[in-house]
Amino acid sequence: MKLQDSVVAITGGGQGLGRAMAVYLASKGVKLALIDLNQDRLDEAVALCEKAGSEAKSYLCNVAKEDDVISTFDAISRDFGQLNGLVNNAGILRDGLLIKAKDGEIVKRMSIEQWQSVIDVNLTGVFLCGREAATQMIQNNNQGCIINISSISQAGNMGQTNYSAAKAGVSAMSVTWAKELARYGIRSMAVAPGFIATEMTASMKPEALEMMASQIPLRRMGEPDEIAQTIAYILENDYLSGRVIEVDGGLRV
């Protein structure tokens, strides 16, 4: 795919990895449709994309809500007249052990709210946005690419029953969509980052972060731009589909 003048939607585009991807792609001439829950963050991200030399529009939308997602992708199609890419990046953490017990007594359990909120955003949100983006791409007769942001936690990570299950699902959906959507000229990929320095990881306990960083063979956390570069590479390479690229400094859980 030629990046110049293509239109790419990014969920969770207001901050962190989504914002870094948006600014990086804007510097390559991509027009951005940024989707997020936070209007202030969106406004900042749009201004940064414009500063980087491209066009961007913001869409306030909860990716877990079907009506919101349908009307947002309709609006993107109307505003830009085309859609060539989607990065399903919005995600949340609600970490906790499945069960914590002491001396045979149950002390704490993962609540259904903890489970459901992460599944709603990180799994259902990806399903809804992927479905609506593919619908618009087919109706507009656009070639396209959908990239889902998975995680190193897809392999299973302590304290992340909800998040690991969602991220494994996201990786599997990417492979499924590559098989189903190729006939319409749509590719589908996933990126599984390791530990990247964003607001999300800043919210983790410092001792957990320090422990993780010490186990990364490259001995540092990744930078948001290193994920953004991978997104551009996937969009540009028309023979990539149905695979999960791990960008984790050599770390395996």
Ligand code: NAD
């Ligand atoms: P972040 O918390 O900094 O940003 C996430 C963005 O998503 C925020 O702007 C937030 O407002 C938005 N968002 C949350 N829920 C939403 C919803 N329901 N609808 C619309 N927008 C919503 O997180 P990040 O570190 O930039 O992570 C981005 C993605 O990368 C996530 O899917 C995360 O799971 C994944 N990831 C991050 C890391 C990391 O180390 N940072 C590692 C692996 C995977």
